[in-house]
Amino acid sequence: MQATLAVTVPFFALVLLGYVAARRELLPDAAVPGLNAYVLYFALPCMLFRFGSSLPIRQLIDPLLIAIWAVSALCVIALTIVLTLRRAGRPGGVGMTDAAFGALVAAFPNSGFMGVPLLLELLGAYAAGPVISTLLIDLVLTSTVCLALAQARVHGGHMETSLLHSAARALRGAAANPLPYAIALGAVAAATGQRLVGPVERVVFMLADSATPVALFTIGAVLWRAGRHAHTRTPPRHYLPVALIKLFVHPLVVFVVGHIAVATGAPVSRSGMTALVLAAALPSASNVSLLAERYGADNGRVARIIMASTVLAFGSFSLLAWLLGSGVLRR
Template sequence: MFLDVLFGVLPLFLVMLIGFCVSFAPRFPDGVEPALNVFVFYVALPALLYKVVAQADVSAGVPVDFIWVSTLAALVFALCCWAVFRYLVRVDRARALAGMLSTSFGNVSYLGIPVVLGVLGPQAGFAAGMGQLVHNVIFMVGFPILAQLALPASGTSGQKPSAARLARTVRNALVYSPVTWAMVLGGAVVIFAVPVPQPLNDTVDLLSAAAAPGALFVIGMSLRRTIQRSNARRAERRTGAAGSAPARAAKLSLGIMVVGKLVAFPLLTVLLLRVLAPDLDPLWVNAAVLMAAMPTSATAYIMAQNDTGDGEPTAVAIVATCVLAVLVVPLMAQLVLT
């Protein structure tokens, strides 16, 4: 199992490595990454999710146990992370929220979907799509709302929470998301048996084929910028020797983020699934576990910086979890996948 999963995910991480390496080339200036990211998020990834949903076997529906147990695992784990950072590491509320996000919110779209498809096969596409939707809704909607309520004067805006701001958060994460509409459209096609012209299907196939390599390539390119940004902010905030209390707290926080994201979260998901949903189809169980085991999302940095004003720990966690995931994910698969 370990070698099977390793060989399944290794090409994905190699594409990320290629993206990281070419980001240093003069032919790939800073403007390339944002352009590629827009293409992947608004075109290729929606095409892939539409395709996997439209071609899925939905005769049995979406397993309710998958939805509510995955949601429960994410919420329980996020709450535990908040408590650990706030009361064990003893950081302020802003950094505790950023730590919670970094340890809980994985790269379920750009990396999770390719990994699930690579490990479990194309038949797991529907489960992968639903899994990323659950995680994205929880964190991309829930975290900004929580940050607005807990830190009304923090972040980059400094605005107080209001019903209008909360409504905009929900709208931007759901209504304006092309990923959401792609899955809704694919669901409508498969549920109502809508005939789709073959040329249109072929076009979707071409675009969806670019989703996985494009997303992984963008992740690799973004790692260089993340490293540079983290180094710059760390240099600005350096206040003492390496053995100082702030430095020790930062190292402890990073260790918690890495172990929590790559090990503790998937293990908690396995435990809850086996206790609360023992009869769930193994395909859905494995998809839920792999989604939980994904490294920290690149989007988490933007959210942490915007909503708490402190994205530096998240940037470090992104790099560390991405590097270690190439070995940890196959190892976790060997131990817990059914």
């Protein structure tokens, strides 16, 4: 356990430092979007390109692991919506828009800003391929499904806004994200054996090296900013269950789906499954709070789900990483 905490404590400590810096106004509120943009458009793409260009294509893209993650994500989305959607005679539920955003934070872990560096530190280089694959699925499939459901309008039993139209709009938003392009360019570089010119490679690697500490610091700052700008005060019964789904149900679903695949004879790698389960146990993606505000959802609820999952993940993720690393859950 001590070895696991030696890895996880610094990661979560950097998140805490970012939160404290934003709360104490050492980092101005107006600077947080710029810091987020630096990570999203510069540092993180360079880090993903570097990993993608260093991995064989078979290790980067494993169809079985991708299928397990996609099926698990859809199951978590469906479960979260069923459990949280408002129904006649049942108090405490929310509308479809908020239920869909709750499903998004329940099924979309913070793989980019936190997961890639953390799991590489814990598991080694083999974790890069599975975690990068999960990020691709979440950016394209998970977010598209949830945003399409969030935009759809149902009135009198009829769908007023086409799900296909909503999904197309969500896909256009995903197409503007630079991370899939960075992964694809890295895969092309690995497949062709091409390398960047010396000075260009050095710049890319310098930006990549800055991604981990700046991204973790930014998570904390984004969490503070999201909570500060939240339009509503959300009671715990509206956000805590979704945070618990993220931290406990999501990794359990991935574990079960993976073992069902193994039972059917699919050649699923044990190391790949370990990476997937730990990726599912990560806290919710912090940037979803920005999407919630943009799409008119209850960003206060979303911000508190993300905050709760991030705080609780220090204990739950560390414990799960230790259990998997010690082999307790693999016996």
